[in-house]
Amino acid sequence: MIKEKNEKRLERLKNIVLNMPEKPGSYQYxxxxxxxxxxxxxxxxxxxxxxxxxxxxxxEVDRFKTKVLVSKIKDISYTVxxxxxxxxxxxxxxxxxxxxxxxxxxxxxKTYPSIIVTNEFFPRIFKTRHINKRVGTYFGPYPHISSxxxxxxxxxxxxxxxxxxxxxxxxxxxxxxxxxxxxxHIHNCEGCCVGKQSREDYLENIRQAKEVLKGNTRELSEWxxxxxxxxxxxxxxxxxxxxxxxxxxxxxxxxxxxxxxHTINDVDVFTITDDDNKKNAYVNYIHVKNxxxxxxxxxxxxxxxxxxxxxxxxxxxxxxxxxxxxxxxEIIVPFQMEWKLRDAEFFIPQxxxxxxxxxxxxxxxxxxxxxxxxxxxxxxPEQKQTRLMKELQEKLHLEKLPYQIECFDNSNISGxxxxxxxxxxxxxxxxxxxxxxxxxxxxxxPDDYASMQExxxxxxxxxxxxxxxxxxxxxxxxxxxxxxxxxxVVEDELHLHIPIAGLAKDDRHRTNELLFGFPAxxxxxxxxxxxxxxxxxIQDEVHRFAITxxxxxxxxxxxxxxxxxxxxxxxxxxxALLKAFKSVKYIKGASIDQLATIIGKDKAQKVYxxxxxxxxxxxx
Numbered sequence: 001m002i003k004e005k006n007e008k009r010l011e012r013l014k015n016i017v018l019n020m021p022e023k024p025g026s027y028q029y030x031x032x033x034x035x036x037x038x039x040x041x042x043x044x045x046x047x048x049x050x051x052x053x054x055x056x057x058x059x060e061v062d063r064f065k066t067k068v069l070v071s072k073i074k075d076i077s078y079t080v081x082x083x084x085x086x087x088x089x090x091x092x093x094x095x096x097x098x099x100x101x102x103x104x105x106x107x108x109x110k111t112y113p114s115i116i117v118t119n120e121f122f123p124r125i126f127k128t129r130h131i132n133k134r135v136g137t138y139f140g141p142y143p144h145i146s147s148x149x150x151x152x153x154x155x156x157x158x159x160x161x162x163x164x165x166x167x168x169x170x171x172x173x174x175x176x177x178x179x180x181x182x183x184x185h186i187h188n189c190e191g192c193c194v195g196k197q198s199r200e201d202y203l204e205n206i207r208q209a210k211e212v213l214k215g216n217t218r219e220l221s222e223w224x225x226x227x228x229x230x231x232x233x234x235x236x237x238x239x240x241x242x243x244x245x246x247x248x249x250x251x252x253x254x255x256x257x258x259x260x261x262h263t264i265n266d267v268d269v270f271t272i273t274d275d276d277n278k279k280n281a282y283v284n285y286i287h288v289k290n291x292x293x294x295x296x297x298x299x300x301x302x303x304x305x306x307x308x309x310x311x312x313x314x315x316x317x318x319x320x321x322x323x324x325x326x327x328x329x330e331i332i333v334p335f336q337m338e339w340k341l342r343d344a345e346f347f348i349p350q351x352x353x354x355x356x357x358x359x360x361x362x363x364x365x366x367x368x369x370x371x372x373x374x375x376x377x378x379x380x381p382e383q384k385q386t387r388l389m390k391e392l393q394e395k396l397h398l399e400k401l402p403y404q405i406e407c408f409d410n411s412n413i414s415g416x417x418x419x420x421x422x423x424x425x426x427x428x429x430x431x432x433x434x435x436x437x438x439x440x441x442x443x444x445x446p447d448d449y450a451s452m453q454e455x456x457x458x459x460x461x462x463x464x465x466x467x468x469x470x471x472x473x474x475x476x477x478x479x480x481x482x483x484x485x486x487x488x489v490v491e492d493e494l495h496l497h498i499p500i501a502g503l504a505k506d507d508r509h510r511t512n513e514l515l516f517g518f519p520a521x522x523x524x525x526x527x528x529x530x531x532x533x534x535x536x537x538i539q540d541e542v543h544r545f546a547i548t549x550x551x552x553x554x555x556x557x558x559x560x561x562x563x564x565x566x567x568x569x570x571x572x573x574x575x576a577l578l579k580a581f582k583s584v585k586y587i588k589g590a591s592i593d594q595l596a597t598i599i600g601k602d603k604a605q606k607v608y609x610x611x612x613x614x615x616x617x618x619x620x
Contacts, residue, residue: 009074014057016076019371020050023080026090027053029102030075038075042102045091047084069102079296080367081360090293113148114138115213122168122192122199123206125161127152139213155212158223159205160190168193264288268344269332269357270317272309273365275373279303282372283316284365286357287326295324298368314339332358385428391531392473395523396516398499402473403427407542408486409477410440410451411550418443419553420455421546424471425538437549449485452476456489460496471498477539479504479513480520487518503539511536566610573599577607587611 020027026045030038046052056070081087095103113127118136127148131138155161162168163183172178178193190197231240269286280302287295299320301312314337321328321344329344332354337346349355389401396402405425412418418440424431438458443450463470474490476482483502490496501523502515514523514535525532580598581587587595588611595604 010057013073013076014054017050017054017057019374020053020078021080021367021370022048022050023367024082024084024087025049025078025080026087026094027076027078028094029069029073029100030077031072032074034075034077040094040098040100041072042069042100043091043094043098045084045087047087049078049080053078072102077297079293080364082363093293113145115148115152117206117210117213120167121170122162122202124163124165125152125155125206125209126163137210139210151212154224155209156188158212159209160188161202161206161209162189162192164189164193166193170199264353264357266328267330267332267354267357268317268321268326268328269361270313270320271334271358271361271365272313272316273362273369274309275369281309281312282365282369283313283320284361284368285320285324286361286364287324287328288357295326296364297324298365300368300372310335310337310339313337317341332361334358334362382427388428388531388534392535395514395525395531396473396499396501398473400472402499404469404471405473405475405538406471407475407477407538408452408455409542409546410448410455411546412440412446412451417550417553418446418451419546419550420451421542421549422455422459423538423542423545428534430541435545437545439553449481452482453485453489456486457493460490460494464494464496470496474498474500475535475538476500476502477542478502479515483515483518483520503535511539566606568606569599569603573603584611 024045024047026043027049028040029042029044031041032038044052053076056066056073079090081090113129114131116126116128116136116138118124119134123136128138156163164181166178168178173193173195176194180191180194180196181189183189184191184194184196190202192199192202228240228244231237265288267288269284269288271284273282273284275281280300282298282300284298285295286293297320299316301316303312313333317331318341320326327343331341331344331346332349333346334348336348340346347354349358386401389403392398392402393400403426405428406422407425408420408422410418410420420438420440422436422438424434426434436459438455440451440454442454460470462468474486476486479502483500487500490498490500499516502520503511504513504515506512512527514525514532515521516523576598577587577595578584581590587607590608592601592604592608595607598604599607
């Protein structure tokens with residue numbers, strides 16, 4: 001009983017893993033189902049969520065700690081982010097919030113360092129792990145310490161902010177209270193403390209340094225580039241090389257992550273994503289507290305009749321906020337809300353960190369929708385096929401569901417060994433027993449249009465005569481030209497009413513358009529959609545089928561010999577002769593008696609006469 005229960009648990013978890021995205025993010029393990037109030041027992045990060053989490057459930061896992069952890073997992077959740085660095089930051093934030101039992105690192109409360117620009121009369125710029133907004137403006141945090149030090153080094157070199165800790169005032173400068181330190185003498189500081197640099201000039205440098213910390217590296221890049229070129233002209237190649245390294249570093253500068261921002265204190269973020277049939281909607285919720293994401297969850301809602309996104313969202317927001325106990329006064333949403341809440345205000349950010357959070361929430365909502373769709377398709381493949389057929393029916397405005405789809409393709413080399421193939425898909429799956437091969441009989445030379453018309457004519461004439469089920473849709477492996485010549489046969493000659501679509505290729509021979517109608521029009525279908533993928537699969541399959549048939553025919557033609565044209569000489573006789581004489585040339589030079597020892601006198605006479613192009617002979 002316990003074994004069966006454990007197997008069922010593992011099967012459920014593996015199904016969750018199968019539907020996880022191959023994207024960066026943070027994953028969380030629970031000791032019970034989330035709907036039952038499960039507690040987070042482990043938080044991890046991954047560059048590839050699916051690959052990382054699936055590694056926990058491999059049989060070859062031999063670490064005792066990992067085995068114990070896996071035995072405790074009852075549920076899994078995850079949050080998708082844009083980069084591996086964001087995943088690292090989110091993992092850090094969640095570990096500090098939940099203090100999971102099986103996380104042994106990052107529990108000491110330490111955080112990644114940030115860079116501060118102080119609010120002093122002459123501001124300083126340095127690294128810190130302590131956040132106090134009254135002291136200054138913070139940038140970061142920086143999970144990669146080396147990146148932070150490189151940025152600080154660039155700022156020190158370019159703008160020379162002071163490094164001394166003394167509180168400098170204008171009064172002190174006027175009174176000559178300060179003395180320049182070593183940094184001034186080694187040209188790391190302009191000497192603001194002794195009036196060598198005006199406060200106006202100093203603050204302008206600080207402003208530019210802030211732009212660098214925000215990720216706006218253009219001004220500093222130009223400065224470094226000019227310095228690099230100047231040193232090169234002066235033949236100071238070592239200095240120029242050093243500046244070149246810093247210039248390249250600036251290009252790869254990692255700006256602060258959208259996962260953590262000290263400018264955002266206590267905010268809720270909500271977005272809504274529809275499923276394809278508009279029956280369900282997925283509301284994603286992100287909560288940011290003290291600049292850190294500490295909640296991320298997606299809920300599925302069933303739509304009521306004619307319920308708008310705003311109606312559904314205004315219903316979901318209070319429910320979710322109450323469930324998580326959120327008291328945030330600011331709620332970020334993707335569109336204008338006519339409804340008002342008593343205890344909070346709605347905001348629609350247009351740029352900056354809050355806009356990034358909105359995009360992150362939308363990404364997680366879409367990912368959840370994708371996961372649900374994959375899970376449903378896996379449990380019920382027929383539902384997926386029906387969904388795709390309905391989508392195609394709607395896109396092409398077909399009268400009936402395109403259950404049976406047929407596709408044609410020609411194959412030849414300069415008109416020789418010309419063949420064609422027809423494949424059949426039923427319910428969006430290949431029906432290989434219905435595939436048909438055709439040798440082109442009436443067309444001479446390389447004429448794809450005439451060959452296509454011959455094959456289409458032969459196929460549907462026979463289907464009419466045999467009262468076979470005609471297709472619901474014909475797809476041509478080509479654009480408007482192919483569609484038109486197929487229509488001439490189907491509609492004008494055979495008077496059939498079968499919808500005809502075409503798949504056109506771009507200049508690089510990649511399928512990029514679905515065509516339909518007369519005259520043919522481009523159908524708005526995203527090339528990365530599941531339906532487009534199935535249609536290109538059909539196109540690839542008919543191409544494979546036709547070209548394989550052509551290769552087989554060409555191979556047989558290449559192996560054809562004069563013996564194949566002799567009436568009464570079968571494969572076994574041919575094989576015996578070739579085995580004995582090695583080639584047709586030596587068979588032709590053999591006497592009738594020599595041939596007779598292999599295949600008998602009657603057949604020997606036929607072979608001898610046929611190969612030597614003479615009347616029957618009595619030559620012994």
